[in-house]
Amino acid sequence: MWKVYLKDRVGNDAVVCRRSTAYHPDQFSGQSFDLEQNIMLIAGILTTLSQSNGVYKYDYATVPFLAEVFKLMVSSILLWKESRSSSPPKITTEWRSIRLYPIPSIIYLIHNNVQFATLTFVDTSTYQIMGNLKIVTTGILFRLFLKRKLSNLQWMAIILLAIGTTTSQVKGCGEAPCDSLFSSPIQGYMLGILSACLSALAGVYTEFLMKKNNDSLYWQNAQLYTFGSLFNMAKLMFDDFRTGFENGPWWQRLFNGYTIITWMVVLNLGSTGLLVSWLMKYADNIVKVYSTSMAMLLTMVMSVFLFGFRPTLQLFLGIFICMMSLHMYFAPPGMLMDLPKAASPSSHHAIEVSGDRRFSPDAARESHS
Numbered sequence: 001m002w003k004v005y006l007k008d009r010v011g012n013d014a015v016v017c018r019r020s021t022a023y024h025p026d027q028f029s030g031q032s033f034d035l036e037q038n039i040m041l042i043a044g045i046l047t048t049l050s051q052s053n054g055v056y057k058y059d060y061a062t063v064p065f066l067a068e069v070f071k072l073m074v075s076s077i078l079l080w081k082e083s084r085s086s087s088p089p090k091i092t093t094e095w096r097s098i099r100l101y102p103i104p105s106i107i108y109l110i111h112n113n114v115q116f117a118t119l120t121f122v123d124t125s126t127y128q129i130m131g132n133l134k135i136v137t138t139g140i141l142f143r144l145f146l147k148r149k150l151s152n153l154q155w156m157a158i159i160l161l162a163i164g165t166t167t168s169q170v171k172g173c174g175e176a177p178c179d180s181l182f183s184s185p186i187q188g189y190m191l192g193i194l195s196a197c198l199s200a201l202a203g204v205y206t207e208f209l210m211k212k213n214n215d216s217l218y219w220q221n222a223q224l225y226t227f228g229s230l231f232n233m234a235k236l237m238f239d240d241f242r243t244g245f246e247n248g249p250w251w252q253r254l255f256n257g258y259t260i261i262t263w264m265v266v267l268n269l270g271s272t273g274l275l276v277s278w279l280m281k282y283a284d285n286i287v288k289v290y291s292t293s294m295a296m297l298l299t300m301v302m303s304v305f306l307f308g309f310r311p312t313l314q315l316f317l318g319i320f321i322c323m324m325s326l327h328m329y330f331a332p333p334g335m336l337m338d339l340p341k342a343a344s345p346s347s348h349h350a351i352e353v354s355g356d357r358r359f360s361p362d363a364a365r366e367s368h369s
Helices: 002-010 030-049 062-083 102-119 124-130 133-146 152-169 186-211 217-242 260-282 285-306 313-330 345-359 361-368
Strands: none
Touching (some): 030 260, 102 124, 133 186, 152 285, 186 217, 186 260, 217 260, 260 285, 285 313
16 A cells, blocks of 8 residues: 555656645555654653753754754665666756755744744743644645645644644643733744744745655755755854854764763654655645644653653643544545435436326326326
């Protein structure tokens, strides 16, 4: 099933972003959804376990850089193996194509700075709740830029997903003031909306890049992760200049404080990125949004057993709403609505004839005579 799905999708990648067609959920690969969901679930748990007494003993900014290098190495090796096969991969080396690949890194760079600016105006709980806006903004940009049509039921499912994830994150009135969500300055909410739009834009643009031609997935990944590594290295250098090299240059402290769990965080983050690129090539952003949301909810559930997290009514309600949303989006329409069976013409004619004979007065008099 998995190989057939890949083969069917690859032939249509070149035109997928140019034509306006209805998106059918039966084109979605359930195996990739489950795999990404499990990897993201492990990511949250590993990141928490990598702390020592509630703090990170390593420079957390080095983790994304090493993850980008890991993804670049894996993609380069796979591209090399693919180029030695009997059917060489398609590789576009024109500058007008390569120059598009730094754009996702630039968008994410702007997004990271907007995140920090937002947190200066709102608390972390409010920011986390506003982050769910990217679920809806992804659907909107998915429709506007990629010209993918979604049914009314699918739009309702996306909105329900945003409501479900938000419900699971809202604290009860006994834990925090009920009006704390609306007590931040207007600048915080505007920056939160901008952050959600930038996050969705980066994802949708990456999907456009992956599907705009039939280039090898590994060649496209190599371009993305080359620029990703360069931008992450530039950030490390900028942090050094900003702090006046207080802790020494970044390459000297690159592995300081690293443990086995920290390396597992790096490998997990890199594996997630590789899987996301696969989803962008052969599935879409909506699948990624659902995977991320479900992994977040599962992480909360696992935290109950691993870290003593106290489950709340809001968490259970959020999980229930998200499961309803998942079913609404991907289930065939026949499973969601009781569609009437179309009657055959012969049976319809027979009903009309029998009805005329039963209720027509003229037919009744003729039968008596």
